[in-house]
Every structure is written in structure tokens, then in C-alpha cells.
Amino acid sequence: MRAVIQDRYGSADVVEVGDLPDPVPADDEVLVRVRAVSLNGSDRENLVGRPAYARLGGLRRPRNPVPGSDVAGTVVAVGRSVTGYAPGDDVLGELAGYRGGLAEYVATAPRLLAPKPAALSFAQAAAIPQAGCIALRATRGLRPGDRLLVNGAGGAGGALVIGLAKHLGARVTAVDRGDKAGYLLRLGADDTIAYERCDWADQRDRYDRVVDLVASRSPYRVHGALRTGGSYLMVGGSTRVLLATFGAAPVLRGATGKRVGVLMVPQSRADLEEVTALVADGAVVPAIDAVWPLEEAPAVFARLAAGDNLGKLVVEVP
Ligand SMILES: NC(=O)c1ccc[n+]([C@@H]2O[C@H](COP(=O)([O-])OP(=O)(O)OC[C@H]3O[C@@H](n4cnc5c(N)ncnc54)[C@H](OP(=O)(O)O)[C@@H]3O)[C@@H](O)[C@H]2O)c1
Structure with a gap:
């Protein structure tokens, strides 16, 4: 699969787009075909490896080389013990350890996901989770x-x-x-x-x-x-x-x-569903700066590092 790869901490120059093996979901995971990913301040912290807590996912280098936490996409396979999701379901969520999202596929625990309302585009949905x-x-x-x-x-x-x-x-x-x-x-x-x-x-x-x-x-x-x-x-x-x-x-x-x-914010499915409903109802609108294709991810990280974006940077995975 095509994926963004960041195998060390540093400036936006360490980010490249390449090929990685497709992930295989465990029995208790779902496989999501990623359609959009939005970036947060935590993605900048995980790029540079600062503050210190940004290295919880790898002291010297990131254990998972694929950055990106907030995804929206479609379930394409489910592990044997998974209930509540089936192939074809559109979902959004924040991935464990803030990593793995900027790729064509990600395998993740279903408790981190919530259904994507049909009224929201994948880009809008990806702007919600964290x-x-x-x-x-x-x-x-x-x-x-x-x-x-x-x-x-x-x-x-x-x-x-x-x-x-x-x-x-x-x-x-x-x-x-x-x-x-x-x-x-x-x-x-x-x-x-x-x-x-x-x-x-x-x-x-x-x-x-x-x-x-x-x-x-x-x-x-x-x-x-x-x-x-x-x-x-x-x-x-x-x-x-x-x-x-x-x-x-x-x-x-x-x-x-x-x-x-x-304020320690837990990864709560109830919270994710509540805030997603508020967005779907129009009570609150996520701000989106620009939507970029996956192949331009290095430029997206350069913009994130510069801090010039007004609203979220969203990457679409074609
Ligand atoms: N507590 C939890 O459970 C939890 C969960 C997830 C994430 N987080 C953390 O939440 C934090 C914020 O995330 P975020 O995604 O909103 O960050 P963000 O997108 O990087 O936004 C930070 C904003 O603060 C501005 N800023 C920089 N220096 C400032 C200063 N001295 N005074 C006022 N504003 C300043 C930045 O502007 P310029 O840089 O352009 O100046 C930018 O607009 C991250 O550290 C992340 O790790 C916490």
C-alpha cells in the first residue's frame, strides 16, 4: 500500500511517501480503507519528538513509521471476534498512539471508531476525532x-x-x-x-x-x-x-x-459519537485549511511545522 513514512524524528524533511505491506487485522481488529486524515498539533510533536511525551511511541525513533491519528474511511474486513462493524461501514476515529493513519489501509481496534454520518464528507469527518x-x-x-x-x-x-x-x-x-x-x-x-x-x-x-x-x-x-x-x-x-x-x-x-x-482526554467512543453528532447537526463546524492528496504529504508536514494553517490540514487518500 502507499503510505507516508517517518522513520525518525526531525523536521518535515524526514517525511516521505513510499510502499509498505498491507496490514493484516488481528482477530479483534477491523481493517479500514483510509479515505481522509486530518493533522493535529500532536502530529507535529510526533514529527519532531518533542515534548518528551511525544516519544512514548519510540524513544530513539517512532516504532510505527506511519504518522497520522485522525482518520475517516470504510471498513473492508473484520477480525473473527469483532461485532458491531461489517465491511462497507463508513467510520471515523483516533488511532492508538496517534499513528498509522496516513496510509491506504490501517488495522485498528473497533472501540476507537464511530460510525460516520452520511451527511459528512470523509474530509469533514476526519477533522473531528482528537x-x-x-x-x-x-x-x-x-x-x-x-x-x-x-x-x-x-x-x-x-x-x-x-x-x-x-x-x-x-x-x-x-x-x-x-x-x-x-x-x-x-x-x-x-x-x-x-x-x-x-x-x-x-x-x-x-x-x-x-x-x-x-x-x-x-x-x-x-x-x-x-x-x-x-x-x-x-x-x-x-x-x-x-x-x-x-x-x-x-x-x-x-x-x-x-x-x-x-485535562486527560480519554479515547472514548461515547465522546466521539457525541461530538460527531454535534458536527452533523451543524451545532459546530470543524475548520479546514486545505485538503491535499497523500502523495503531497511532505508539503503538508512542512505547512504543519510552519504553523501557518488556519484550520485543519486534511490529507485525502485516493
Ligand atoms: N490532554 C490530552 O489528553 C491531549 C490529547 C490529545 C492531544 N493533546 C495535546 O493538545 C495540544 C494542543 O493540540 P492542538 O492540536 O490544538 O495544537 P496546534 O494545532 O499545534 O495548535 C496550537 C496553537 O497554539 C498557537 N501557539 C503557539 N505558541 C503559542 C503561545 N505562546 N501562546 C498562545 N498560542 C500559541 C499556535 O500558533 P503558532 O504556532 O502559529 O504561533 C497554534 O495556533 C498538543 O500539545 C497535544 O499533544 C492533549
Whole structure:
């Protein structure tokens, strides 16, 4: 099969397109003919091998050389013990270890998949899984009028965090590079902060929730921007901040009544179905920057590495 191959960590130059043997599904797996794959920040992290947690899938080099986590496609074979899926079913999902998707075929556990609604194209469906499940958990419990700040709002997860928060009636401040402000306002943000000009963490007692997709600040600093009873959710960022946030959570909660914590987003079929239904109903729309053919994957990774995309980069597998 044709596949994108990344057999070492590095810049976009390490990505090439080549031929690999077709995967054979185990008894408890389904074989999916991949039709579209969308890229996330985690694909950039797995390309360069940073932060440290990006090497969980291989310390010196990726154990699975095929990148790509978020897929939409059609089931073409099922293992003997699989129930609930049959050849011909259209599906979407986030693959284990964030890898294996950028190929004509992938064998995967069926619990990672959900049915693709007929109303969504494969490209639209592929744009949902990881970003949608992050956004669903990051916005859960928001009430109309709540003030939410999203840091790193212009990336894959941020677009759907903004969309779901607006759907719930929250007031959204979106933080990203200044030249993305127009894009963020079009997504529904009420106001924007350019991270290169202004530090949102200097604000005091302002937000009911902060969702941080690119955490780089100490939890002892960010909690000041929260109102009493507010919460800070770290989704992605440096390993140093990740460990500090785990440690600070009980201290800050006891001392200030504000919560800081790491939002661990499980690979949940129920969540995937819930957010997919919201997209199919038009409650929220995934932003797509451009759709590229598989053979141009090296150029797609170069664009991902540069961070110039507004919305998701989607690769179609012809
Ligand atoms: N917690 C979990 O369970 C879980 C699950 C899956 C993924 N994740 C993590 O979630 C994180 C975010 O994912 P994503 O796909 O949304 O990332 P993404 O697509 O890379 O988006 C990150 C955005 O942040 C912007 N940014 C960079 N530096 C910034 C700064 N200092 N201040 C504000 N914005 C800044 C980037 O813009 P520019 O680069 O253009 O400046 C980009 O628009 C990743 O680290 C991923 O590993 C967590």
C-alpha cells in the first residue's frame, strides 16, 4: 500500500511517501480503507519528538513509521471476534498512539471508531476525532455567560473549543498569534489576544475557565486570571508545566478555591459519537485549511511545522 513514512524524528524533511505491506487485522481488529486524515498539533510533536511525551511511541525513533491519528474511511474486513462493524461501514476515529493513519489501509481496534454520518464528507469527518473530543471535555459544564479563555485557540483543538463554547453560550477570549485574530473572530470568538503582544496571565479574577492547549506558564501564575470557583485546564504544553500542574492542584484548590489541573482526554467512543453528532447537526463546524492528496504529504508536514494553517490540514487518500 502507499503510505507516508517517518522513520525518525526531525523536521518535515524526514517525511516521505513510499510502499509498505498491507496490514493484516488481528482477530479483534477491523481493517479500514483510509479515505481522509486530518493533522493535529500532536502530529507535529510526533514529527519532531518533542515534548518528551511525544516519544512514548519510540524513544530513539517512532516504532510505527506511519504518522497520522485522525482518520475517516470504510471498513473492508473484520477480525473473527469483532461485532458491531461489517465491511462497507463508513467510520471515523483516533488511532492508538496517534499513528498509522496516513496510509491506504490501517488495522485498528473497533472501540476507537464511530460510525460516520452520511451527511459528512470523509474530509469533514476526519477533522473531528482528537480535536472534537478535546473540545467536548474542555467545554463540559460551561454555562451561558461564563467567561472562557482559550490559549492556543488558532490550532486544531482551539477551533472546536471556540465552537462548542459558543454553542453553550459562553463568552470566549481566544489567544493566538496576532495575525490569526480575524480567523478567530470568524470562528465565533468574542475577543482575541495576540500572544506576542500581551500576556493573558497578567489579568486578574477574570475567567471562569481557562483551556490551555500550549501551556508554558507556572500554575501558580495562571490561577490569578481565574475568578473564584474558576478552573484552569492544561491540555498540552511543556512536560515541566505538566508535572508542575499535577503538583499544584491540591495546594491551590485548598488555598484559593480555584482549580488547576491537567485535562486527560480519554479515547472514548461515547465522546466521539457525541461530538460527531454535534458536527452533523451543524451545532459546530470543524475548520479546514486545505485538503491535499497523500502523495503531497511532505508539503503538508512542512505547512504543519510552519504553523501557518488556519484550520485543519486534511490529507485525502485516493
Ligand atoms: N490532554 C490530552 O489528553 C491531549 C490529547 C490529545 C492531544 N493533546 C495535546 O493538545 C495540544 C494542543 O493540540 P492542538 O492540536 O490544538 O495544537 P496546534 O494545532 O499545534 O495548535 C496550537 C496553537 O497554539 C498557537 N501557539 C503557539 N505558541 C503559542 C503561545 N505562546 N501562546 C498562545 N498560542 C500559541 C499556535 O500558533 P503558532 O504556532 O502559529 O504561533 C497554534 O495556533 C498538543 O500539545 C497535544 O499533544 C492533549
